[in-house]
Amino acid sequence: MEYFKEIYSAAVYLRFNQRVDEDWARLVKIASGNPHPQTVGCFGVGFYSVFSLTDNPSITSGNRRLRFFWQNDSLKTERWELPNPVPGATLVFEHVRQEAVAEWKIPLVRSFLIKTLAFTKRLASIAFYVESNPQCNFEVSKHFSALGSVENLDQLIPSDANPHVAFSPHTIHKHRMRISMTESNLGRQSHVATMTLIDAQVNVATSSEYQKQIARVLTKSLPTSIHLKLLYHNYNEDTSELHELIQDLTPLPNKGRIFVGFSTNQTTGTGFHIAAPFFVTMERENVDFNDPIFSEWNSGIIRAAGYVSRLQYDDTVARLMQSGENSQWEKVMEEILVSHSFAPSHPFPKISGDLATSFF
Numbered sequence: 001m002e003y004f005k006e007i008y009s010a011a012v013y014l015r016f017n018q019r020v021d022e023d024w025a026r027l028v029k030i031a032s033g034n035p036h037p038q039t040v041g042c043f044g045v046g047f048y049s050v051f052s053l054t055d056n057p058s059i060t061s062g063n064r065r066l067r068f069f070w071q072n073d074s075l076k077t078e079r080w081e082l083p084n085p086v087p088g089a090t091l092v093f094e095h096v097r098q099e100a101v102a103e104w105k106i107p108l109v110r111s112f113l114i115k116t117l118a119f120t121k122r123l124a125s126i127a128f129y130v131e132s133n134p135q136c137n138f139e140v141s142k143h144f145s146a147l148g149s150v151e152n153l154d155q156l157i158p159s160d161a162n163p164h165v166a167f168s169p170h171t172i173h174k175h176r177m178r179i180s181m182t183e184s185n186l187g188r189q190s191h192v193a194t195m196t197l198i199d200a201q202v203n204v205a206t207s208s209e210y211q212k213q214i215a216r217v218l219t220k221s222l223p224t225s226i227h228l229k230l231l232y233h234n235y236n237e238d239t240s241e242l243h244e245l246i247q248d249l250t251p252l253p254n255k256g257r258i259f260v261g262f263s264t265n266q267t268t269g270t271g272f273h274i275a276a277p278f279f280v281t282m283e284r285e286n287v288d289f290n291d292p293i294f295s296e297w298n299s300g301i302i303r304a305a306g307y308v309s310r311l312q313y314d315d316t317v318a319r320l321m322q323s324g325e326n327s328q329w330e331k332v333m334e335e336i337l338v339s340h341s342f343a344p345s346h347p348f349p350k351i352s353g354d355l356a357t358s359f360f
Helices: 021-027 045-052 106-118 208-218 292-323 329-339 350-359
Strands: 011-016 056-071 074-094 125-128 138-150 165-183 189-206 225-233 257-260 262-267 272-275
Touching: 106 125, 106 138, 106 165, 106 262, 165 225, 165 292, 189 208, 189 292, 208 292, 225 292, 225 329, 262 350, 272 292, 292 329, 292 350
Parallel strands: 257 272
Antiparallel strands: 011 074, 056 074, 125 138, 138 165, 165 189, 189 225, 225 272, 257 262
16 A cells, blocks of 8 residues: 555554653643753744644643644643553544645655654654554664774864854764664565664854854753764675665765754765754754854854764774775775765755865
């Protein structure tokens, strides 16, 4: 089944294995957004997107239920206590809009969820079920194994001279990440891809004037450190053997993109993905380089990513040289070079140029 047309007048359920107790107060004040400096949300734009599916979303968690509904042109809520607490949390979309789901295609949904899972902080697995057609069911999960770390990067990387906002990579943690997809319609057959995830802790120093400018726009302060993540294809894996949907996550050749939670339309021009708390446009599809305040922040993250990618390149080449030549040596070396080549990026070409400047 390619489409979800029969979902109309039914319901879509999102179930989580964690409760949302600390978020009840913010849920009824959607436009306030998330005030925490480490989050990228702003003005509740993400949660407002649920209204593209239904006018009456509801949330159940523990022994509470909250329902949103429209009264004339005003958004109202009602809350009540449940007699028996429920585990985790459930977001329910009742009376789903037909036009919202009529063009949902199973391959696109799978691809979206696989890409989304790659950079989630707390989400480790996603199970997708269609009650009317179990053959569409699938699960995707990720698992990590540590590959080591590098500290005191400030001794290896030039200091950021920007007087308004400076990014200084401090520590790198390397992980082997396995993305697995299991399809029910193929007798529980699993497809696995192995990636290398570079997680850099980057210290952020901002001037008081820059903080004031940001606070006027976002109504929250900036973090003093961020996580900058680079995702690479595993050089020992043959991408031609991967399932096409997992293969779509592979950034080779020069298919890297910028992720801010979800994948954006912005390419990197490189063979690795970048995930970081960039400032994005309202629809969260593009990195904002038009606003001068946001552009300064985003450009600083790009420079830091270029430095981190160079450290990854140097370390990978050094390890390859130490391993000695073998039948795979030339192939692996070629993939390392392709991963760190810099093709034009779109729609903003400056990203590839800034990455290359920091890298070299």
